[in-house]
Amino acid sequence: MFNKLQYISQGETAEKQLYNIHQALDAGCKWIQMRFKNQTFENRIILAEAVKNLCEEYLATFIVNDDVLLAHKIGADGVHLGLTDMNILAARAILGDTKIIGATANTFEDLLLQTKNGCDYIGLGPFQFTETKEKLSPILGAEGYVSILNKMKSENITTPVYAIGGITLENIESLMKTGVHGIAVSGMITKSLQKEKLVQQLNDKLHADVII
């Protein structure tokens, strides 16, 4: 089963991205999504190669945001695709069955479509406002997760769901109670001055027994 904590990278330059990813790995993150927007393919491939090597060294899973062809070219562990990115079926045809394909959802209808198309996990959000992403979909709040996760249960959909968007340490308990498998975070880890302690605290909360 997938790790319960996914770190999504930040950084205006390739150097800053690599630094942030290295810090997250040193702090104990075992799943990295490289999110490096508005860059040339060449810049992204240079960074992706370096991140792939680093993740191999740290025995971490490495997925690429948005770009199926880049993920395929460098042999990443997978991709994360949003509602306006490449379709999951098309991505599966390129990457095959062994690679991870994550998909974004904001509603139960999105989730139904993405799971029918065979994604491996869902990134469901945003939980709350975040400055990390522009053009956010409507905010779900804890109630949104309860409603969507309950519908999933009644339809016997078992694809793991990751909560995303503005998540802080204080939110984890209530989010885990909704039945999500884990969380995907960017700002919280990137900005932390005590990353190792934070990742330990996150993992403790993510692995605590919750009564749903």
Ligand SMILES: Cc1ncc(COP(=O)(O)OP(=O)(O)O)c(N)n1
């Ligand atoms: C785990 C996870 N969930 C959701 C997203 C958002 O993907 P997308 O909607 O394609 O937006 P961008 O990240 O591409 O701006 C994600 N990246 N990861």
Ligand SMILES: Cc1nc(C(=O)O)sc1CCOP(=O)(O)O
């Ligand atoms: C990349 C992304 N996607 C979102 C969605 O709702 O689909 S929210 C988001 C940003 C996640 O970063 P942070 O933890 O800093 O808020």
Ligand SMILES: [Mg+2]
């Ligand atoms: Mg995208």
